Amino acid sequence: MTERPAAQPNTAKSLTIGVFDSGFGGLTVLRALLALIPDAHYIFLGDTARLPYGSKSRETVARYAVSSAKFLQAQGADLLVIACNTATALALPDIQEALPIPVIGVVEPGAHAALTTSSFPDGPHHVLVLATAATVQSHAYTRALNALGLEACEKACPLLVPLVEEGWTNHPVTDDVLKIYLTEALAAAPATQTLLLGCTHYPLIEQAIHRTLDAIGHPLTIIDSADAAARATAALVARQFPNRTSDAKPTCTFYATDSIEKFQRLGSNFLGKPVAEVNLIDLGG
Amino acid sequence: MTERPAAQPNTAKSLTIGVFDSGFGGLTVLRALLALIPDAHYIFLGDTARLPYGSKSRETVARYAVSSAKFLQAQGADLLVIACNTATALALPDIQEALPIPVIGVVEPGAHAALTTSSFPDGPHHVLVLATAATVQSHAYTRALNALGLEACEKACPLLVPLVEEGWTNHPVTDDVLKIYLTEALAAAPATQTLLLGCTHYPLIEQAIHRTLDAIGHPLTIIDSADAAARATAALVARQFPNRTSDAKPTCTFYATDSIEKFQRLGSNFLGKPVAEVNLIDLGG
Known part of the structure; x- marks a missing residue:
């Protein structure tokens, strides 16, 4: 896959991984990431107000995905995993072009x-x-x-x-x-x-x-x-963030663009454990 | 249902009816309207970039529906039919408050x-x-x-x-x-x-x-x-637009916020005849 150099690849700091999906499905990728890289911070965004992406056009999906990716970078993500097959298939180059951090897709x-x-x-x-x-x-x-x-x-x-x-x-x-x-x-x-x-x-x-x-x-x-994307992310982290520090208290922060209650209720099936503390955000639209 | 007076109820002019749905389903309402009121102009908007509304929260649906309704009024609609059960159920009062024209829902x-x-x-x-x-x-x-x-x-x-x-x-x-x-x-x-x-x-x-x-x-x-909403609309038209002129060449204009090709392909099943000339618009989001 195409990879861009991290902004500060050799600085010793803990790592924050942004994970993006149109809805809840990407929580299966987050689940695999948590198993492989348990000592990083995670920020997950489900663009639930605009899901599903799977039935929409390339232009619309690209517009939604780029705005979502920029939100995660603004929240401090050092690298981004596009945990959505449709967003990866239709818009990975657009997201990689719009962001100065490494971006991995699932395809x-x-x-x-x-x-x-x-x-x-x-x-x-x-x-x-x-x-x-x-x-x-x-x-x-x-x-x-x-x-x-x-x-x-x-x-x-x-x-x-x-x-x-x-x-x-x-x-x-x-x-x-x-x-x-x-x-x-x-x-x-x-x-x-x-x-x-x-x-x-x-x-x-x-x-x-x-x-x-x-x-x-x-x-x-x-x-x-989902498993394959988590393994690719672990390999990228080992290579591009060799000096990162492990965090003793890693965090997992959730954002959704629509109903928090539904995100928590359905999301736990995908994550395999309760989804705590979801924050509602408005990306417009 | 709650009805507002038309802006110019007694002016002799032809009538333009705006019909709104989150997707294609509302074309079953348009089909029933065309059978009952064949001599009016129609503007149909399918907010296909943000569908489905049926799985989303009240706040999100209200935001989407009000922006869609305002678009139809700006295109010249004299009255508006909300041909979407979810938008009617969750946002009819919001739409009626935001628009100075009569608004009918399906519920x-x-x-x-x-x-x-x-x-x-x-x-x-x-x-x-x-x-x-x-x-x-x-x-x-x-x-x-x-x-x-x-x-x-x-x-x-x-x-x-x-x-x-x-x-x-x-x-x-x-x-x-x-x-x-x-x-x-x-x-x-x-x-x-x-x-x-x-x-x-x-x-x-x-x-x-x-x-x-x-x-x-x-x-x-x-x-x-769908049939019931068309009959209610015909009754409202007879009461609130008694002096409207019949148009010998009524028009039907379609707008969608996502893929025109898909709108035409799927839409014809709902309308019962080919959907011609769909215009792509961007309502943001």
């Missing part, structure tokens, strides 16, 4: 993680990407996978985010919808060997996806771009 | 239409309202129905809008989801006699709703708030 780490599973010596490795409509239309995953020599097929799954937000993560209707989406996708790409979850909501239905793949007789290795 | 016309079906002489009439989470949380329908002496029960159905937008209007998964929602709702409100569709997307699955109600053995009269 290229996901593609690199797929590469590590390609231990098939003969012929090309085929990856199926499940994502929102906007992420698929951008073809960002296909470009990133092709650049690594992997074959890619993308499938838009517009109902999966609403099903996860309805709480139907272990539900027969979700299994039926997955069966339809996966059967269609595997008919178009029968050589698929690896499944890449190209949306931060999807880790919550990973078990249902495994179950459905088994039921239709096509078990696959599943790659989670 | 009170829907409640009045339910009243006309209540031909049961003995005991209270029970109405079940299906709507988005935000509309249900506002309890606007319960207040409007109770004010007319009707009993109300509301059921949030967050998956129905995504299912309609996926195009699954006649699909076994939609039938399964409807069966779950309707069975839960009728268990809580077994005395229900009338079903009120409190979201402008739902008329597109009215047949599936009838089919599901028959399957679970609880057939109901279905009221559509």
Whole structure:
């Protein structure tokens, strides 16, 4: 991925990592980051007043994402993780151009993680990407996978985010919808060997996806771009902030642009623990 | 409903009706308006860059809806129809306060239409309202129905809008989801006699709703708030604009705040005919 030098890469100070998503899904990335880099400060922003990004145009998503990224930098972020596949796919270059700090997305780490599973010596490795409509239309995953020599097929799954937000993560209707989406996708790409979850909501239905793949007789290795993005961030931190000090009392501050109550209630499912102290902010619009 | 006097109610001029929705669903209201008042000019605005409103807070929805309503007035609207249940439920008083022209919503016309079906002489009439989470949380329908002496029960159905937008209007998964929602709702409100569709997307699955109600053995009269709002608008026009001139060449102008291509593609399903000439506008945000 493209990386910019940090403003003060060698100054010994504690590190603040900004994490941005259009909603709650990016909390799965924050959860993975907290496991890998537990001694940093975190600032998370969910742009919940303007979600979802997945059904909107590139221009609109770029405008929303850049204003959100600038907010996190103004709050003191030393580096930024775009924990939203749609914002990464449609607007990562815009955000990197607008900010003087390193910015990591989720698409290229996901593609690199797929590469590590390609231990098939003969012929090309085929990856199926499940994502929102906007992420698929951008073809960002296909470009990133092709650049690594992997074959890619993308499938838009517009109902999966609403099903996860309805709480139907272990539900027969979700299994039926997955069966339809996966059967269609595997008919178009029968050589698929690896499944890449190209949306931060999807880790919550990973078990249902495994179950459905088994039921239709096509078990696959599943790659989670949230985990992959956290590992890429840890590598970047080790390289670009070698002199950072560990903080004995790391903090986690949450901001949302809409209902704090809903953010706390739904967010805890994604973070895997209670979401405390959410601050409401207005980014306009 | 609360009505304000038109600025120039008795001037002989042709009439321009502004119609506002967060997205495409309000085109079902425009469709009903075009059938009842075919000789007026129409300006339709879909605030597609900020949809959906159904999952957002009252403050955010009011801010979005007022800016959208002001845009339509600036374009020359003589009266405004809020063709969005969520915006009506959460922000109708805010919009009426901000604009000097008559403003009609969809909630009170829907409640009045339910009243006309209540031909049961003995005991209270029970109405079940299906709507988005935000509309249900506002309890606007319960207040409007109770004010007319009707009993109300509301059921949030967050998956129905995504299912309609996926195009699954006649699909076994939609039938399964409807069966779950309707069975839960009728268990809580077994005395229900009338079903009120409190979201402008739902008329597109009215047949599936009838089919599901028959399957679970609880057939109901279905009221559509889109039709009801059009009838209320026609009555207001006859009363407040008695001297308006009919226009031989009425126009229909469309504005959207996000992707014109998507608005045209999805919108035609709701309008029942092609959506021509959509103009992209920026309301900020």
